[in-house]
Amino acid sequence: MEPEPLSLPPEELRRLGHRVVDLWVDRLQTIREHPPVRTADRATLDAQLREPPPDAPGDVEAALELAADVVLGHMQRGDHPRYFARVPSPSSPVGPLADALAAGMNAIATSWAGGSGPTALELLVVDWLVELLGLPAGTEGVFLSGGSMSSTTAFAAARLARLGGHDPDAVVYASRQTHASLTRGLRALGFADDRVRLLDTDAAFRLPVDALAAAIARDRAAGLRPFLVVANAGTTNTGAVDPLDAIADVAAAEGLWLHVDGAYGAPAALTPAGRALMAGLERADSLAIDPHKWLFAPYECACLLVREPGVLEAAFAMEPEYLRDTTGDPEPSLRDRSLQLTRATRALKLWLTVKAFGVAAIRDAIARGIALAERAEATLRATPGWEVVTPAQLAIVTFAHERADAARLAARAVADGYAAPSSTTLAGRPVLRLCTINPRTTEAEIDATIARLTELAAR
Template structure:
């Protein structure tokens, strides 16, 4: 067989894969002993010729390239690390990375069902599994996206196309101060002016106030505006807050609003008994956004959109007549995902979700999420017992918000993060700088959260 420069085969391919496998095993096995973050001397790193070197005419040894990767990941934040407790962690299952390797080697096009009916069928099964998890009817349909932002854009477009006329600029949508910024961005990309996004007051638990919403709706209707979309949080990014979903679903039905539920962070806690109880009412959403790369621990770039009436999603995203270059495509009684979202070319996201769920079993994911709820409860109990700290709310999910009773919370956060045992992030709520502990990495255990608690309390004593 003629040797092809871009196609290692046989022993050469096995050697390539074995070397990469050794690197991956070494990296994963050593994660707990690495710092979770290192932001020192970043300019010096970026000035290194190793990172600036363009590809040459001749190839380089794989070991040299892996050494450059080691250098590239030596600074910044390590999201795979068990000490990553900041933002909303996305930890990345190795089994999902294995699925990506297989999918990328197969390289089947899944935007249409005809070229890859088997792979589209696998992806359809994980979408239906999600629909069943949330009690959505058989009419529901969905699509895996690059993340919650693109899923939210498709949800806003679907609501706009369904509830508003062609001249839609009088349309208004309703959020709170706790709603993720991707909603306002999606509204702008969908063609709405900035003032179309109405911010509804929250109660003392940071949940949307239904009475305040009714008042805002009445005022807007009297002014000639057209309310069409209500966005409810099912686990806010700031604190994990869950809006009163059942009450808002009733209100949306009475006011003829599309109910969109942002469950990007919190949705898959539905797998647990506690999560299902706290998320009651989520099943009534017209659309639902999830991020499997958060609470299913999959790699970044894995979002999900479910729509109660899947035909509305398809109608909002289908193009005009198909191009003549597709005249050989035949119907295979499966969804063409290109007709359910803005992407035509897309990677095969279904396998990275399908393989881990089948390999590990759903119970393994349920147990991991229950553990995160337990660990967040432990953090809450420990920090609440410290008189130097204010912990204003019990966690709705796995995020605990806190601040110094007297002192500089921002400096407390800086000191904790400098130790690189854990990484925490912060936010602002009202006039307060708020620290956050978000437990969502599948590798995070009791030992690691105890290190976080110990560091917070130790530095709180030093600063108070």
């Protein structure tokens, strides 16, 4: 029989699929033998990859080997146990199984009619997150690509819900420690820079409630329209959690929408210590959380949660005639909850992760990340030459060496290849930073990382 166009014989597909699993599991098994970040210059990569689009069929297995070696062999490995830069993605090996299965079946979660299985699952996983984070029952949500899209989607929905559309006089409040992707999202939505108040933080890099209230009062007196306050449940720089309860009081008194960026830190609310830090989280009008950060799912897995039912649909539902056959179902169509119409099932990888390990193990893994940062802090305090700049908070510790420039030291460590810290600037001061959310990192690796940094600083 003639083969169908653009297909492979089933036996070959099986063989190639098994090869993919071998490539991936082999890499995982040897991950500690590789550096957490591997780069190459453009010319080197182009020399191995660049060619005109081939007209004739090629060797799929050879292409897969090239992809594994050259393409996927040159990048940061967010799941490497000694990758501590920015925010790691300590994905478990289970999430990728869900991604592979879903991609193999070309899953779609756009309408109820066209994807009721993936939609039902996504609604379930949203409900799991609502329960685990202690948010009010009835909170709705949608899975998106990342924290940037979750927060920007929240802002668009909040604007319509609270202002009825764009108002050039509407003002947004956030701290200077707020992630730049959020201010970028506001800009893309048409908020002018002079309508986004980035307030100075207190000494612990948190949004001061008094300054927030004063800024709102000033803007009201000037005839402006205070609209939205963004609070952080775990900043990228230091892991600081803004005083959510007190900010929620101000938001409630002033009629402002409260958005909490928990892209990084919200999973810590599964642990008793994190929950205590995040008192007031349940009062957020919207919350962004990234399971591809601290809930052990691979990229891209983010979720936006919105307390008031129907707010997302009010902003994003559409009913063109060519979708009419899939419209009007009493069950939700997730295309109506964001700007994404065609959408794969991002919830499946989180669902499978929870099914595989259970909540208790996930909670322990989050607590372990917090404890590893505390160990790093204690080791730094005991090692001459280092100063802890901000203590371990939600698995992030920042520190500086008396003799070495932080950015140069971070670059040297990455090039050295044992561990990858990153650098940032706090109150004008360059610092090194470790984000220790990978539960597979050992205590010995934390100690060895600091020993290696101490050695590099001395050079």
